[in-house]
Amino acid sequence: MEYKKTRRESFSFWLLIGVVITLGDTEAAYHSLEICFTAVGTTKSLLDFTMVSSMDGVQGSFYDKKDQQLVIKEGWVSQALGVHYIEKKRQKLVESEINFLWALQNWIQHDIKGEDNHTVQFWHDCHLDGDTHMSSHFWYAVDGETFCGVDEQHRHWVAMKPEAECFKPFWEVIFPYKKIKHYMQEDCIEPLRRISKYSRMRENVPPEVSVTRHDSSEGRVTLFCRATGFYPRSIMLHWKRDGVLGVWGQEDSSGILPNADATFYLQITLELPPSDPGRGYTCVVEHSELETPVTFPVPGKPTMKRPLAMILSILAILVLSCAVVFNIWKKKKTGTTSQQHLEDPLPLPPLLLQ
The missing domain is CATH 2.60.40.10 (Immunoglobulins)
Structure with a gap:
């Protein structure tokens, strides 16, 4: 009984949702929200746990195990979601740390000593076109390889690795697609719609x-x-x-x-x-x-007139510079010769030499 309870609690983090930032106020605009949870640790202890959410590729919120604070980058998004909602999600993030430790302990089968570090990641996203929910995805990865996920088309869990096959019946019973759909409606779609009502607070800008x-x-x-x-x-x-x-x-x-x-x-x-x-x-x-x-x-191909004019201008400057330098040299030369004539003594008349 205790075993089943522990496993049931391990999936409570499905309720988690990251907080997004920008959302345009167009009546029908496509937006995607992605949330990534990353846990690093051994099969004995959880060393690090973070959550990053992004809207349309822009990071909007962040959570770290060290300070256990949910940081939201846009004040108007906090206003749209409300203080109570944000605090509730922060508490769930704190509680979910034990769930990821459970995943490390149960999904890492080959680490007998339990001394190596491993990584468990969980991606969760939803896509809206205006007010219409288009699609959602859930999948896990262990040490960089996809472990399991939900096939939205067929509405059931899929094991991506042989090690995940034994957990598949458990997922189907404890967390069936019907529950996933409910959680997505409550924790992704509705918050996005709530944020869209405040989108007027985000100034639109032309390109x-x-x-x-x-x-x-x-x-x-x-x-x-x-x-x-x-x-x-x-x-x-x-x-x-x-x-x-x-x-x-x-x-x-x-x-x-x-x-x-x-x-x-x-x-x-x-x-x-x-x-x-x-x-x-x-x-x-x-x-x-x-x-x-x-x-x-598109501007036309650059012509040669402008470069030619530049070349001619440079040549003219060089010629003028040479002329100025030559003129200065000539004046110095003339001045030196005149000075020498003044300093040399005049020759005496022939009669005085006798």
């Missing part, structure tokens, strides 16, 4: 866009379209040639990445074939803070 080109010595042209400093995250960048959409070369994208100030960054590139001079291209940007899609033309 700053720059378009450049690079002409290689081999004659190939590469185009760059860079958008940065925008919020919310959702944005579209695409190329047009002479106003027409198409695939004109080898396209690449950096993906939407977070900036340090919680805004976002995206760069797309287009490498053109050698026969394409890169004329007539534009980068089209679509974002919720732009009333209509905005077109940014």
